Amino acid sequence: MRPSRIASFFIGTFLFATFLLQWWQLPAYPIWIWTFLGLLGFFGLLGAIKHNKPITMMFTISLSIALALWTVAHATRSLQSQTIPSYASQKITLLGTVTGDPAGKPPSALYPLAVNLIDQSGTLIPVTGSVLIEDFGGWPEYRIGDQIRAEGMLELPKNSEDFNYTHYLRLQGITMILKRAKITSAPTPNALRPTIHLRRTLQSTRLWFESRINRLFPEPEAALITGLLTGERRGFSKRLLDDFAATGLTHLVAISGTNVTIIIGILGGLLFWLPLKWRFFPQIIAIILFTLFVGASASVVRAGVMGILGVLALQLGRIRDTRLAILWTAFFMTLFKPEQLWWDAGFQLSFAAVIGVTEIGPRLQRAFAKVPETLGLRDSLAATLAAQITTLPVSILTFGQVSLIAPLSNILAAPMVPIAMLLGFLGTMMSVVWFPLGQLVGFAGYGAAEWITETARILAKVPYAVVGL
Incomplete structure (x- = not known):
């Protein structure tokens, strides 16, 4: 054998x-x-x-x-080994370091906190573990690396019939929630770890970039372009999120292997004049820069690895070697964190997407031979649709519903995604140099984003567009 x-x-x-x-x-x-x-x-x-x-x-x-x-x-x-759960169901004061981006809608915020100490009547007790801090005091006030003191009721996460909150938080290493916390800054002389310092810098850069998008584009297109480029969905209205869910387009604004494959397709098309082997390094560099730019969280790093595998598949041209590379990647990721295999939809969708790109993508490229290669349209369209085909079963099993309109909505929206991403990015960056120039370049990106949002809005109204299982 x-x-x-x-x-x-x-x-x-x-x-x-x-x-x-x-x-x-x-x-x-x-x-x-x-x-x-x-x-x-x-x-x-x-x-x-x-x-x-x-x-x-x-x-x-x-x-x-x-x-x-x-x-x-x-x-x-x-x-x-975490000791923080032993203090559950108590009103408690925690001291620790913010380790991730805030979530939630203004004026509320949810901060992941690595807890170092508990303050009990002035006595500091060392503890270990991570807690989700529920703050209603403002938005956003604290960033990655900030050291804070939080007082509130420490509780276990509660699950609902259709969502296992315990599993969701455990994927982030979080076991408890501090409800309605009162937060104050509590700086300590301890220096930040290099990784936290890097993530803090990356967060600041991303927030600046998102603010530029919001200045350049109106809503809801600004929220969509932000979601496509950074995976951030705070700006989405509930109605738009519901429309995207009903039409099977939610994956577009979740950083996974799908987003990275679109970037690969765009660069592959822009560098069509180079031999395949010379496109390899620019694509790898672009994936690494994208991974760092959007925060280098665990899910983003995983998506980047999946994207690199997709580029490697195109470079090797040997599907057997590519399949083995995908399997080894899944092996090491599961060895590091088995919870990803069990409960992480992003993990499952990323692998499904890269399998689609490597197995189905080349066949679709031949089928789209008449599609122009301008701006990487053919490559990105083939990569996007290939990823949709293989991620659809995972989406159905994960979210418990079938979007019957999803094939049509993805066919209509997919060609516009690379245009919205590329011109949205270029327009945003050029607006720094001269704002009218950014508006001019970003206009086509805005049109592509509007096409996607309108596609979702119109098709979501079709009877039986989505069916629950």
């Missing part, structure tokens, strides 16, 4: 075993399981020595399952 097949079988077994273990998470698994896997591996190793292929696979199976057990046990121990 070829090494590539053995590797694919090993990774596939590991992913399947890890997926099943979400329903049996323990900090340590019974000794009889390890004994059984050890015996299975021993007989498999003997089979390998005697070149008995069926028995050799026993070794691969035992090794992959053992690694899955260790991965889940390690993640469970890490979660249980």
Whole structure:
């Protein structure tokens, strides 16, 4: 059996075993399981020595399952090592560092906080863990790296019938919520970690860029262009979000492998005059810069990795090597954080998108031979639709509804996405040099964004556009 097949079988077994273990998470698994896997591996190793292929696979199976057990046990121990949950259902004062972008609608804000200390009547008690701070005092007041004191009621997250809030927060390493907190700055002499300092700088740059978009474009097109370029959805009205959900277009404003594949398509088209191998490095650099620009969060880094895999697929031109690269990427990401495989829709959508680009994208490019390559239209259209085809089943299973109008809405909206992204970005940057020039360049980007929002608005009104499962 070829090494590539053995590797694919090993990774596939590991992913399947890890997926099943979400329903049996323990900090340590019974000794009889390890004994059984050890015996299975021993007989498999003997089979390998005697070149008995069926028995050799026993070794691969035992090794992959053992690694899955260790991965889940390690993640469970890490979660249980947090001491902050022991203070649940208490009014408490926390001291810590803001570690992420605020969420929520003004005037409220939700801040992820890495907690270092608890203040109990003047006594500082060291603790570990991350908490979501619920603040109604203003928007936005605190940034990544700010050290704050927050007082409120510490509670466990509550789930609803259609949304598991516990799983959602656990993906971010958060276990508790501090309700209606009173927040004040509490600077300490401790220097910020280099990673926090970098993320703080990137956040400031992104907020400046978003403010430029809001100056240049009217709503709701400004919110859409911001979502396409940075993944930020705070500016979306509830009605627009509902329209996008009903028409299957929400994925456009969630940073995943889909967004990065659009960037790849745009650059591939703009650099059509270069040989394929010379396009590789500009595309990789663009993906890295985009990843840093939008904040370099875990989900964005994952999307960037998926995008690089897509570029690598085009560069190698060997689908078998590309498939193995995708599998190894999934393996290491799951090994690092198995919760991604279980509950992270972005993780699942990113892999589905890159599979679509590598498997279906080349076929669609041949089908779109008559589409002009101007501004990378053909490449980006093929990449976008290919990603839609493979992400549709994941979206249905994740969100529990089927948008019957989604195929039509995506066909109508997809050609406008790269135009809105490219000209929206160029117009915004040129507005810094001379605002009227930015308006002139961004006008076509505004038209493309308006086409997308109007497509969503009109098609969302079609009877039975979306059907719940």
